[in-house]
Amino acid sequence: MKEVVLSGIRPTGFLHLGNYFGAMRNYVRMQDEYNCYFFVADWHSLTTHPDTKELKNSVLRVVAENIACGLDPEKVALYVQSDVKEIAELYLYLNMMAYVGELEKTPTFKDKVRQNPDNVNAGLLTYPVLMAADILVHRAVKVPVGKDQEQHVELARKFAERFNYRYGDLFPAPQAFNYGTQLVKIMSLDGNGKMSKSENQMATLYLADEDDAIRKKIMKAKTDSGPTEPNSQKPDYIENLFTLMNLVSTPDVVQHYETAFNGCAIRYGDLKKQLAEDMVNFMSPIRQKAADLQANKELLAKIMKAGAEKARASASETLKLVRQATGVNYF
Numbered sequence: 001m002k003e004v005v006l007s008g009i010r011p012t013g014f015l016h017l018g019n020y021f022g023a024m025r026n027y028v029r030m031q032d033e034y035n036c037y038f039f040v041a042d043w044h045s046l047t048t049h050p051d052t053k054e055l056k057n058s059v060l061r062v063v064a065e066n067i068a069c070g071l072d073p074e075k076v077a078l079y080v081q082s083d084v085k086e087i088a089e090l091y092l093y094l095n096m097m098a099y100v101g102e103l104e105k106t107p108t109f110k111d112k113v114r115q116n117p118d119n120v121n122a123g124l125l126t127y128p129v130l131m132a133a134d135i136l137v138h139r140a141v142k143v144p145v146g147k148d149q150e151q152h153v154e155l156a157r158k159f160a161e162r163f164n165y166r167y168g169d170l171f172p173a174p175q176a177f178n179y180g181t182q183l184v185k186i187m188s189l190d191g192n193g194k195m196s197k198s199e200n201q202m203a204t205l206y207l208a209d210e211d212d213a214i215r216k217k218i219m220k221a222k223t224d225s226g227p228t229e230p231n232s233q234k235p236d237y238i239e240n241l242f243t244l245m246n247l248v249s250t251p252d253v254v255q256h257y258e259t260a261f262n263g264c265a266i267r268y269g270d271l272k273k274q275l276a277e278d279m280v281n282f283m284s285p286i287r288q289k290a291a292d293l294q295a296n297k298e299l300l301a302k303i304m305k306a307g308a309e310k311a312r313a314s315a316s317e318t319l320k321l322v323r324q325a326t327g328v329n330y331f
């Protein structure tokens, strides 16, 4: 039997290269080998984005952009979180497996409290519990995510272990997954934090950005006057440009700039121009395909419905087992 894979993306804005390289690229590679569930995390977005005016558009865009990146809705279950009510039920059970202290200590929670002190809601605190429910509702073992989600997957594993200890072995242990040796983090181009839907928007490359916007953002990326000693270590913002180059440029181009860097002969203006052109070539077909799909609302609705059906079949099976295991079933 194929191993079960789960991952989700919040409909909080435009998808970006961090989402692509941290998550979606892995989804596309995994779809043949694994039994995959990928979802749009609309409930999760309410923890930080309570205004729902843009929600529907964002949900449709996330679905369209995933397909434009190569996801095949025939091969995977591509669905919206709120269409699978079993997730909310499992979330309730798992809340009893999570300690308030450990949730309060989660770095992402502390960050969000700092950013948004006026809306420290309980949903924000229990975000990792809902994420654990997303994963465990399909009894998934591999969770393709970026580096920023690693600790959340670890918490999901803890909650699963506690459940198993109390009620009997039901959940396999989920692991964060990336095809490379480590999880990916694409920094924002100004060197401040990661590329993100909700933050660092001027220094994030969005899949929907027009060619000129891509060029402009890359040309403005943070650099410095270059290394003064051969074979120096790269500052993280320079490393990030090389990471991006590795993702979209040919190996000989990357090698050329590596050699220039190591020999203290690098001209960052040239590197950025090259990176900008390679990036445009990489991104523009995705943007066009996503725009076509977004115009076809009927097709998107059909895909989301079919995805929800597949997801519910798996989720209701798990909830049956959960009710049996906990004894919360009376006839």
Ligand code: ATP
Pocket (backbone or CB within 6 Å): 007, 008, 009, 010, 011, 012, 013, 017, 018, 019, 020, 021, 022, 023, 144, 145, 146, 147, 148, 149, 184, 185, 186, 187, 194, 195, 196, 197, 198, 199
């Ligand atoms: P938000 O700012 O609204 O939280 P986000 O950009 O962090 O949006 P999420 O929906 O939270 O996106 O995450 C979707 C997936 O993309 C997750 O697997 C996450 O780990 C990954 N991801 C997000 N940003 C990056 C990044 N800069 N580099 C690598 N992976 C990333």
Ligand code: MG
Pocket (backbone or CB within 6 Å): none
């Ligand atoms: Mg995020």
